[in-house]
Amino acid sequence: MNYRQKKFSRRKIMKFMALGATIPFMNAFISQAQAAKTSKEVVQYRDKPNGKQKCSNCIQFIPGKTSEANGECKVVEGNISPQGWCTAYAPES
Structure with a gap:
């Protein structure tokens, strides 16, 4: 395996995609908790x-x-x- 293959493995790309998909949901939960009065x-x-x-x-x-x-x-x-x-x-x- 060369350097480029180690840098962008399929597993790393999948992890970044999963993380990117959860960020908007976490942001929505945090803003709702702050807005509750x-x-x-x-x-x-x-x-x-x-x-x-x-x-x-x-x-x-x-x-x-x-x-x-x-x-x-x-x-x-x-x-x-x-x-x-x-x-x-x-x-x-």
């Missing part, structure tokens, strides 16, 4: 704080353009008030 009802979201606990000092909160503007949450879907609260609250350290 919980509804506001499930986490009992409300627009009022629970004492000193509020979305603006939660690690899951993604702030809006200003400090008073609604933002987003890594866990809960929809617009989130900085003064809101839910059971997924986790304080920033």
